[in-house]
Amino acid sequence: MNTQQQDLLGLRFMRLGMLALSAGLLVGVIGGFQFLFPEFLRELLFTKTRPLHVSLVVAWIFLAAIGGIYFYLPRQRKLKLASYRAVSWHYWIFVVTGLAIIASFLAGKFGGREYLEYPVALSIPIFLSWIIFGVNYFRTVRKEREPWPVYYWMWGTGIVFFFITYLEAYLWVIPYFRDNMVREIMVQWKAYGALTGSWNMLVYGTALYVATRIAGDDKPARSKLAFSLFFLGLFNLMFGWAHHTYLVPSLPWIRTFAYAVSMTELLILGKILWDWRASLESWQKNRYCSAYRFLYAADIWIFINLILALIISVPAWNLYTHGTHITVAHAMGSTIGINTMILLASVYYVLREELPQKVRDGCAGQVTLGFWLANISLGVFFLALIAAGVGKFMYDGPSFQEMMASIRPFLLLFAVSGIGLMVGLWIVLWHAYRLMGTILAADRPVDVKLGLPVGAD
Amino acid sequence: MPISPAADRGRQLYQEHNCVACHQFYGLGGYMGPDLTNVISNRGAAYARAFMAAGTQAMPNFNLRDEELDALVAYLEFVDKTGTYPPENFEVKWYGVVAQEDDPR
Ligand code: HEM
Numbered sequence: 277m278n279t280q281q282q283d284l285l286g287l288r289f290m291r292l293g294m295l296a297l298s299a300g301l302l303v304g305v306i307g308g309f310q311f312l313f314p315e316f317l318r319e320l321l322f323t324k325t326r327p328l329h330v331s332l333v334v335a336w337i338f339l340a341a342i343g344g345i346y347f348y349l350p351r352q353r354k355l356k357l358a359s360y361r362a363v364s365w366h367y368w369i370f371v372v373t374g375l376a377i378i379a380s381f382l383a384g385k386f387g388g389r390e391y392l393e394y395p396v397a398l399s400i401p402i403f404l405s406w407i408i409f410g411v412n413y414f415r416t417v418r419k420e421r422e423p424w425p426v427y428y429w430m431w432g433t434g435i436v437f438f439f440i441t442y443l444e445a446y447l448w449v450i451p452y453f454r455d456n457m458v459r460e461i462m463v464q465w466k467a468y469g470a471l472t473g474s475w476n477m478l479v480y481g482t483a484l485y486v487a488t489r490i491a492g493d494d495k496p497a498r499s500k501l502a503f504s505l506f507f508l509g510l511f512n513l514m515f516g517w518a519h520h521t522y523l524v525p526s527l528p529w530i531r532t533f534a535y536a537v538s539m540t541e542l543l544i545l546g547k548i549l550w551d552w553r554a555s556l557e558s559w560q561k562n563r564y565c566s567a568y569r570f571l572y573a574a575d576i577w578i579f580i581n582l583i584l585a586l587i588i589s590v591p592a593w594n595l596y597t598h599g600t601h602i603t604v605a606h607a608m609g610s611t612i613g614i615n616t617m618i619l620l621a622s623v624y625y626v627l628r629e630e631l632p633q634k635v636r637d638g639c640a641g642q643v644t645l646g647f648w649l650a651n652i653s654l655g656v657f658f659l660a661l662i663a664a665g666v667g668k669f670m671y672d673g674p675s676f677q678e679m680m681a682s683i684r685p686f687l688l689l690f691a692v693s694g695i696g697l698m699v700g701l702w703i704v705l706w707h708a709y710r711l712m713g714t715i716l717a718a719d720r721p722v723d724v725k726l727g728l729p730v731g732a733d
Numbered sequence: 734m735p736i737s738p739a740a741d742r743g744r745q746l747y748q749e750h751n752c753v754a755c756h757q758f759y760g761l762g763g764y765m766g767p768d769l770t771n772v773i774s775n776r777g778a779a780y781a782r783a784f785m786a787a788g789t790q791a792m793p794n795f796n797l798r799d800e801e802l803d804a805l806v807a808y809l810e811f812v813d814k815t816g817t818y819p820p821e822n823f824e825v826k827w828y829g830v831v832a833q834e835d836d837p838r
Contacts (some may be wrong), residue, residue, distance in 0.1 A: 327754065386751040388750060390761065390762055390763075454736075551794055601764060
């Protein structure tokens, strides 16, 4: 492998992530229709589709964020990675463990808690891969001569905290934790809140990186505002989880505290992106048209999600919204609207930089179509989930079935707009997947006789 | 409160069949089926057992054996005793925070 190829290893993570997202979208749509028609694909029960969906889309978030870090450091920040072999190991551990997790879900072998429902043994390679990643990351950024921009801090913190909280999510394996139901739920949901917080660190770091590169100015990543975002995120990572656990019996001060600390983080990120947009010249917007648009969309979704998050963070209202589809609106609204849009901006930024001949100024028609289809569908999807949640807490009767029947129109709207979202994102992903493939192919050593890259098909 | 061996077996079954994909405890879990925290107090053990034994149109029949059904009922009884969901007796403070009857004091 030559240096050139080594520097492109991150793109393999990104491409794998795109595959995971494409599959995860399909499984999500199947799950959405199973709500309406329980007989639909009975062989693939909802007990399988739900964890498959969540694992695949979360894998996308990780792969795209990790791929970006492995790519940007050596290729653009000129920091040679400490170990390229470690990157390959990381990649293959991800592939093999991922396939094993998918196989165990399909076979109906469950052994974990919600969201981590695969057999416990599979968490071991996952732990291992984060150690490999973390060591490589810190050994690499240590070589930076300038003071660290905020995204280095965010990435590093995301990695360390992911490791800690993932460990914590497995505390139930110890009888002390699982023998007390309330203790177990508290620990579990605290861990999940913090897990989300730690991947947000990876993603927000990516957002700031791409934004500063497009603007050609590193200042926003060294500003006080950016560092306050980092410290708030860190604080939320450590304490903001508690908005997940309002309803479990607990000390009231914990609730009050959680209420006080949640959500300020989003507000600052929204503000940074807002200022960044205002600072751009029109040629910059045009040059990085697709990446710019995805970041723009993320900014809008940040504010929309912030409003919902603030509402459901008021404990007195959380009492009603908790345990309804409003929670799902919050979860998917932010993982799609914010995380996915930011990571797609990162993907399209890479394409523009690496393929200056192929990807011109302005937005390609196909991407524009996919972009709008996905975002408009997401709007409908989000509203339909909220409406279903409101329907559930407004229903005042004893029958679960009757309640479900009353919100059926919203669930139908949810499932149908889910198709639009899936198709829109598929268009965007397919375009990017192919182009990224040409970057990787062009970099293979050329076979002199055929004049083709070795192994090109 | 320590968990009994029967309830512990029930917890394993709950995990193996991934009931959490459709059901919640304290509102946490998937949303295809109802919350099960207090199904024993609200509906009774016999009722819960009947659902688990036969399934419904929306809930699959897991072909559970009698001994497994006993274990799951024991588990649901264990969960039932840990608290009330949704909270019934609570007080909303002027600043929006909720204090519940079951909170440790
Ligand atoms: C980028 C795309 C997507 C991401 C990142 C995503 C993410 C998630 C996450 C994090 C959850 C867990 C929510 C919770 O437990 O509260 C979830 C659940 C779910 N998602 Fe998605 N999702 C995506 C697209 C879709 C699409 C297109 C559909 C199609 C209708 C869909 C259908 C579902 C369903 C049915 C659930 C389970 C809800 C329940 O338990 O009741 N998702 N998704």
